[in-house]
Amino acid sequence: MTIKEDISVMVIHILVADDDSHIRELLRYHLQLEGYAVFEAADGEEASACLEREQIHLAVVDIMMPNKNGYQLCEEIRRDYDFPVILLTAKDQLIDKERGFAVGTDDYVTKPFEPKELLFRIKALLRRYQMVSADKIQIHDTVIDRKSYEIYGHGKVLMLPMKEFELLSQLASYPDRTFTRDELIRLIWGSDFDGDDRTVDVHIKRLRERFADRSEDFTIRTVRGVGYKLEVKAK
Incomplete structure (x- = not known):
């Protein structure tokens, strides 16, 4: 399930999964004020x-x-679906955040939190996921076809070796999402790849140079101890 529709004209469905009914009520109130449809799970x-049952476009998960x-x-979401996830938790230790990014979360918010934040x-996150189209990804002047x-931009057409192209496309499809090295190995090289995760480091180095x-x-960016993410520069 991907966000293919124009999010400016559709109703966004947000799943709030938290065993604290007060948190669910707080989030429901603020999300509905913004026009989101809220689905709750205890x-x-x-x-x-x-x-x-439902088409969900983003999940906030305790x-x-x-x-x-x-x-x-x-x-489960990362394996079976394709939408952003925000982990919501009272845990603020680096090891907990590392585990959260390792299982595929896109963002991490620590309780207590400001609803506006x-x-x-x-x-x-919804804007970033909307950037991905079926055939092209555009990041300012760079277009990944x-x-x-081919990659276009700055008056040039660039052809990359296939694995470098697939790696860049994967990272660019989900700006600011951290991918672990193991995830990238599985997604780009396949689960039967018999090399090690240093292969990812070598390809990332080549992409940075290019x-x-x-x-x-x-x-x-390198996310220390976890993996990599692509950051879009503000203009």
Whole structure:
């Protein structure tokens, strides 16, 4: 499930999964004020059932839930669906955040939180996911054409080796989402790849060198101890 429709004219469906009814009520109030349709789940199993019934465009998921915790739910979403996830949690330790990004979350908000800040993050994620089209990804002056396997911009046409192109396309499809090295190996090289994750590091280094002259469009960041993400520069 991807966000293919124009989010400016559709009703966005947001799943709020949290066993705290007060948190759900708070989020429902603020999200509905912004025009979002809100679906609620008191635990991970309810959230999974909701995903099967409804078309969800973004999920706000608490980590400490009964029956199925937020990490497990996030893994399920990342495996079976294609929409942004925000983990909502009282845990503020680096190791917990690392685990959250490792299972595929797009963002991480620590309780207590300001509802307005969460709304800003939701809007930013929806904009980023909308950037992805079926055939082309545009990041300012750089256009990645997934049909022709060419990259246009700055008066040049660039052809990359296939794995470098696929790696860049994967990162550019989800700006600001952190991918672990293992995820990238599985997505680009396949689950039967018998090399190690240093292969990812080598290809990232080559991409950085090739696009050093386009640093005003985007940059590929290292997330220490986790993996990589592509950041779009503000203009």
